[in-house]
Amino acid sequence: MRVTRFLPLLLALPGTLLGQSLSRQVQSVRDGTVRFTYAARSGLCGDGRDAIRTGPVMVVLPSIVSYGHSDIDVCFTGPVRVAIGRSNGETVSYRVHVGGRWSAADDATDLGVVPAPEAARFLLDEAVRSSGNNSVYALAAAVFADSIDLTPDLARIARSGDARRELRQRAVFWIGTYDDPSATQTLRSLASEDGLEEEIRGAAIIALGRDSMSDDDVTWLRQLYPRLSEKLRDNAFLAVSRSDSPRASGWLAGVVGDANESEHTREQAMFWLGQGRAPTDVLVRLYDRLSEPALRSHYTFVLSQRRDSPALDKLIDVAQHDPEKSVRHQALFWLGQSKDRRALAFIRDLVTR
Numbered sequence: 001m002r003v004t005r006f007l008p009l010l011l012a013l014p015g016t017l018l019g020q021s022l023s024r025q026v027q028s029v030r031d032g033t034v035r036f037t038y039a040a041r042s043g044l045c046g047d048g049r050d051a052i053r054t055g056p057v058m059v060v061l062p063s064i065v066s067y068g069h070s071d072i073d074v075c076f077t078g079p080v081r082v083a084i085g086r087s088n089g090e091t092v093s094y095r096v097h098v099g100g101r102w103s104a105a106d107d108a109t110d111l112g113v114v115p116a117p118e119a120a121r122f123l124l125d126e127a128v129r130s131s132g133n134n135s136v137y138a139l140a141a142a143v144f145a146d147s148i149d150l151t152p153d154l155a156r157i158a159r160s161g162d163a164r165r166e167l168r169q170r171a172v173f174w175i176g177t178y179d180d181p182s183a184t185q186t187l188r189s190l191a192s193e194d195g196l197e198e199e200i201r202g203a204a205i206i207a208l209g210r211d212s213m214s215d216d217d218v219t220w221l222r223q224l225y226p227r228l229s230e231k232l233r234d235n236a237f238l239a240v241s242r243s244d245s246p247r248a249s250g251w252l253a254g255v256v257g258d259a260n261e262s263e264h265t266r267e268q269a270m271f272w273l274g275q276g277r278a279p280t281d282v283l284v285r286l287y288d289r290l291s292e293p294a295l296r297s298h299y300t301f302v303l304s305q306r307r308d309s310p311a312l313d314k315l316i317d318v319a320q321h322d323p324e325k326s327v328r329h330q331a332l333f334w335l336g337q338s339k340d341r342r343a344l345a346f347i348r349d350l351v352t353r
Contacts, residue, residue, distance in 0.1 A: 022122045025111055030089045032107035038116040039146035040078030040098055043179075048076060048100020052144070054177050056211045061096060062136040065173070067211070067242070076100065080116075080144045082123070083108070091126070094137035098144060120145035124153055128163060135167050143174040151175055155186050158200055159193075169203045176207030184208070184217070192224055202235040209239030218248045234268045241276025249278035257289035267298050274302035280310040287314065293324040300327065304334035312338070316346050 026034050046052040052059045053075055058066045076099025083102075085093035102110070123142035127135050143150055157163050157171040172190060175183050190196065190204035208217055221236050228236060237255075240248040255261055255269035274283055283303060290296045300318055303311050312335075319331035332350075335343040 022111070022114055022118050023125075026084055026086075026091070026122075027089070029086050029109050031087055032109060033083050033085055034109045034111065035081065035083040035102060036111040036114045036119065037079045037081050038114050038119040040080045040144055041116075041146045044080075044098060044144055045075035045077045046098025046100075047074065048097055050097070052098045052140075055179060057177055059140070061140060062133040078146075079113070080119075080141060082119070082141050091130070091134070094126075094130075094134050094141070096137050096141045096144070115147075116145040117148040120148045120150060124150065127167065128157065131164070135164070136170060139167065139170055139174065143177070149178070149182070151178055151183050151186050155190065158190055158204075159196065165197070165199060168200055172200060172203040172207055175204075176210065179210070179212060188220060192227075194227075198229060198231055202232055205232060205235040205239050207239075209242040211242060213240070213243040213245075213248075215245050215247050218243055218245060218251065222251055230262065230265060233265055234272075237269050237272040241272040241278075244277040249273060249276070249282050252276075252278070253282055253286055253289075256286055256295075259291075263292070263294060266295060270295070270298060270302050274305055280306050280308055284310055284314045287318065293327055296322060296324065296327045297330045300331040300334050304338060307338075312340060312343060316343070319346070 022036070041054075044052065044054045050060050052061070056067050078098060081097045081100065081102065083095040084091055085095075102108070120142045123138045123145075127139035127142060130138055143154075154171040154175045158168045158175070160168065163171075172187070175186055175190075187204045187208050191201050191208065193201065205221070208221065218240050221240060225233060225236055237252060240251065252269045252273040256266050256273065258266070261269075270286070273286075283306065287296070287299060290299055296318070300315060303315050303318075315331050315335055315338075319328050319335060322328050322331065332347060336347055
């Protein structure tokens, strides 16, 4: 009867107390593949292979990142599947998938479903210890885990002078995929720390530029702007270009028109204004604020990247009426590159007059 009473208590204990820790189970496999599965965090899905989506961020491990529309036909909400290659008692490879199923493998030691927080802690430690793509895979797999917020841990990695720079930048990127006030505040803290390297601060600034970027974020970056180097200002322009707020486009247009700014800064602000979500009419109105021929020449390129009628109309207007011959020629060049029928007809009419 004592055993009978004691058995329910044993069954109620966490799996890590009943058996080996996840780390020990992996290390106990000297050669072959160890695999395990755990719950994916909310908002995460994948194609069961290499592509993973979280919110507007699309990742193809180990290195491709894009924002916006996803080409994944089917996106499974989980689970996260991790396969670790072992050789001579050392970890030599990682494979990370979201969704799908394992294929049969004779040499695979399957640990089954493990608690997501435990998996995250194990993988985070592995990311710090590993190098190259193994580190990238392990860090991503940790961030994918459900029921744990790794923002403080990722911030510590980002600030660590002992960690590799690539890992630190990746840590900042993953903070940006947590859509909550704590993550935003952490990114702001990293972006404003004068003692951090520019690569880390720049990564934090870029990570603030999410599709859900608020006017408050735009205002905060604008207040930080005077303290930033030229390079970090470029990062700020990229970040706010992803906002469709008039406050963001108005700030960029203001920088472009400010004669007290350097030519490089004005060109970068103009480029990201064109690449971003500002309406084309904001770009069209910008022309009258450009007294310098070099800026107007750059303007023709920026305008050529917009594939709409207002941009084409303005480019034709510049080709006809700009006071500088070099700017008119540059506008004609980009009109020719567009392959647009109206642009080609305009050029043909010029040639045959």
